[in-house]
Amino acid sequence: MTKTAITRVSTLIASLLVFLVSATSSAESIRFGVVAPEGHPWIQVMQQFKSNLNTPTSPINVKESRFVKVRGEAAILEMLGSGELQAGIIAVESLTTFDPALNGWLVPFQFHKLDQLEAAAKSPEGQTMLTNLQNYNLVGLGYTFSGMRNIMSPKPLNSVEDLKGKRVRSFANDMFHNWYRRLGAEPKVIQVQDLVVNLQKNEIDAVDCDLATAVGMELDKAAPYLLHTNHMASPGIFVVSKKWWDVQSPQTQARITDAFSRAQTAGFELLAQSERDNLKTLRDRGVTVKEIPEAQFGDAPQKLRDFYYSTNLRIQQFGVAVQ
Template sequence: MLMVLLLSVPVAAETIRFGMITTPDHAWSRLMQQFKSSLENSSSNAIRVRESRFAKVRGESSIIELLGRGQLQAAIVAVGSLTTLDPSLNGWLMPYQFSSAAQLRLAAQSDDAKAMLAGLERHNLVALGYVFSGMRVIMTPTLMTSTRDLKGKRVGTFPNDVFYNWYRQLGADPQPIQIQDIRLWFEQEKIDAIDTDLATAVDLQLYDQAPNLMYTNHMAFPGVFVVSKSWWAALASGKQQAISAAFSQAEKTTFAALEQSEKADLQQLRERGVTVKKYTETDFNGVPQKLRDFYYGTNERLKRFGMAQP
């Protein structure tokens, strides 16, 4: 009788609470939803995946802190937020270092890129791999016909040193901003432009306030799928394998759709009346190379990683 009772007790499900700051239709949000679906539909694992709304509101610095304390189990965090833990990760953000998603995927397989991920374990984070999104662009309320028009403008940027120096070199005034504040800051005229990606621009309907797109593709913006090291170490190996497999499959599926998603987002912006002007590295008067050279001199791994790119 006791044996029957023991066998009838349901096994408690493992709950993974994750944090991320991206908008609903962003590549990283779609990746996490595919990860959730894959893991929860696995018949051999009692695992549930839930988003932490608290973490989303608090931002990535809070997400990293919660992961380090084991109070959050998983997250997708931009490399730009992890550079305080490992400055060599700034190598991913060098302006005009990458020109295609395929190039990013190849770079992620390099020894230096893998070493960047491995080094995060010192901060109680286990990195399961890189994730990718669209390149960075600039949206403005008023039409700009040259990169020189950015001089003196307040540009909302991701809170990272490379972003700040990039815009300062262009004569602009970088303003660190959280995604949820972009529309409000435009309304309050706190910024004159926003550094973003196409998916975020579409999701937040930024074309209502900034109907001009400087289609620069000036910077890549990878993220890292990370889990809490203390939580990960306590998991059974079978669950670790299931989680790793679910992430790997979700990453491949999302990456395969990235190029088409970028084209669709750009088309949607055009259909919403956005004026699109394309820019290349030559339009920035040597600033991209100047910034790359500066950062190559700050970190040997960053330099090796950057110089290895075709």
């Protein structure tokens, strides 16, 4: 073999080794983002996911990005696209601009029992929503829930009628916007990390949130009144960057999928107890709790449900499937 040929072979081998090392190292570390306070069910699910992958023989290091807690979920999506993050949990309401059918999760009073959430996540319709995220350079590997949504306020709200004219923290999501407009309230888009400041500055009159967020962020210090409505589910989706996912080996993909599947199951099992514990914590902190059943919302839930069912067939199919 000539010297030139040897050089070419050596260069080829070196390039191959660099590729293999790069591919291997990319699978050895997963950096994720999630916007939720400590102790939140989403944080617990990610801790379990981390534990599932940190095996003695072949550990995959899972690290949380603290940076996104300040910047919000838009930063997670941006960093997934740029490769700065490999994974994250994104609230469904932040993903509905990609796939409007995801609004099916947010239809008011779509769910009346927590075990319906798990069944819906495993349904063909719920799984199709995950698959469709690949059209937007995301791979959806599963769901995680933080319970049901309720309303907290600095001043007493004793009925649905009391919401009229009130500025209610909402999301940049048409389901939330239409829901609160139908109730006569003024929805205001506020990032979760800004809730306490907005309450302290009297810039909002009420907060739409799950109980875990209320407890973790100590919202009760600024909003000690709770309308216990359970009006919407609070789901998140565990996504990974498709660009990153596609270069992983089938074995690594299988490990990650299995690790999250087991973490997801653990999250489902703990959800009911988490809801009870968080409600008790708020009561123990002195929060005044007012139970508001669906019937007090009049025809607002049905009218909104009918509107979305008539304008999006997949939302209708999902709604029928989860009943």
